[in-house]
Amino acid sequence: KAGVTQTPRYLIKTRGQQVTLSCSPISGHRSVSWYQQTPGQGLQFLFEYFSETQRNKGNFPGRFSGRQFSNSRSEMNVSTLELGDSALYLCASSATGGRTEAFFGQGTRLTVV
Amino acid sequence: GNSVTQMEGPVTLSEEAFLTINCTYTATGYPSLFWYVQYPGEGLQLLLKATKADDKGSNKGFEATYRKETTSFHLEKGSVQVSDSAVYFCALIPRETSGSRLTFGEGTQLTVNP
Numbered sequence: 001k002a003g004v005t006q007t008p009r010y011l012i013k014t015r016g017q018q019v020t021l022s023c024s025p026i027s028g029h030r031s032v033s034w035y036q037q038t039p040g041q042g043l044q045f046l047f048e049y050f051s052e053t054q055r056n057k058g059n060f061p062g063r064f065s066g067r068q069f070s071n072s073r074s075e076m077n078v079s080t081l082e083l084g085d086s087a088l089y090l091c092a093s094s095a096t097g098g099r100t101e102a103f104f105g106q107g108t109r110l111t112v113v
Numbered sequence: 114g115n116s117v118t119q120m121e122g123p124v125t126l127s128e129e130a131f132l133t134i135n136c137t138y139t140a141t142g143y144p145s146l147f148w149y150v151q152y153p154g155e156g157l158q159l160l161l162k163a164t165k166a167d168d169k170g171s172n173k174g175f176e177a178t179y180r181k182e183t184t185s186f187h188l189e190k191g192s193v194q195v196s197d198s199a200v201y202f203c204a205l206i207p208r209e210t211s212g213s214r215l216t217f218g219e220g221t222q223l224t225v226n227p
Contacts, residue, residue: 004156031213043202043217056212090156094213099145099164099206102213104156 002027004093004105012111018079021108025072025093031055032074033102034066037088046089049074078110086112115140117203119218126193126225134188134221136177136203144205146170146179146186147215151200160188160201193225 005024013019025032033056034046045058049068066076072093078085088109092102120135138144145164149157161170166181175190186203203218 006156033213033215035215042219043215045214045216048212048214050212056210056214058214092157092213092215099208099210100213101147101159101162102215103159104149106154106156 004091004103006089006091006105006108008108009106010109010111012113013081014113015081015083017081018077019081019110020075020077021089021091021110023074023076023091023093023105025074025091026103029093029095029103030072031094031096031102032068032072033092033094034074034076035090035092036060037090037107038086043090046076081112083112086110115144115205115207115216117205117216117218119201119203119221122220123222123224126223128195128225128227129192130225132188132190132193132197132223134201134203134223136186136188136218138184138186138203138205140184140205140207142208143181144207146177147204147206148175148177148186148188149202149204149217151202151220153199157202193223195225195227198223198225 031050033048048056068074088107090107091105094102116139147162148160161172163170163179168179204215
């Protein structure tokens with residue numbers, strides 16, 4: 001069974017640009033969550049999608065958005081990039097959401113210059 | 114609100130030493146508790162979990178017991194190996210949540226020397 005796949009693995013963008021990250025969950029999983037990991041702030045929750053609907057949202061500005069498609073694949077978008085957006089972005093999938101275990105992808109390393 | 118506090122790192126041990134990484138939490142009711150591990154350059158892997166008081170999660174020689182009275186979920190291993198070098202995260206999902214939003218601790222860097 002394939003794991004969670006995130007693409008691309010690495011990205012370098014310039015301040016002010018926008019970026020889209022992609023996540024393909026484990027087959028059959030309907031919940032996808034996104035996290036930002038930085039040395040200073042640790043792991044912070046961005047949002048969770050379940051059956052194409054945003055179910056939870058963390059405390060991030062509106063520049064951060066996401067969506068989920070009918071095949072459960074998810075994308076997150078960051079507009080007007082800032083230097084502070086440089087981070088590892090992790091996607092996690094779980095079968096039904098709820099309090100079941102989440103399986104993480106390898107992440108996308110975003111560097112904003 | 115919900116929060117997780119882990120012991121400060123980094124932790125450096127010799128091979129075959131005993132490992133304890135402390136984790137305490139703040140949450141209402143009985144959250145589900147997890148330990149995740151992150152190897153260099155990788156995402157997070159679930160190490161073990163517990164969903165109710167006195168549950169013991171175990172995997173690959175690691176153990177953690179859900180202690181409601183002390184709101185703790187300390188990670189232990191009797192004999193660490195060099196391959197255990199990684200960052201360990203304690204996390205919770207509150208009971209009242211309708212989703213799978215994890216709240217993480219700060220992470221503890223473990224280095225095991227041969």
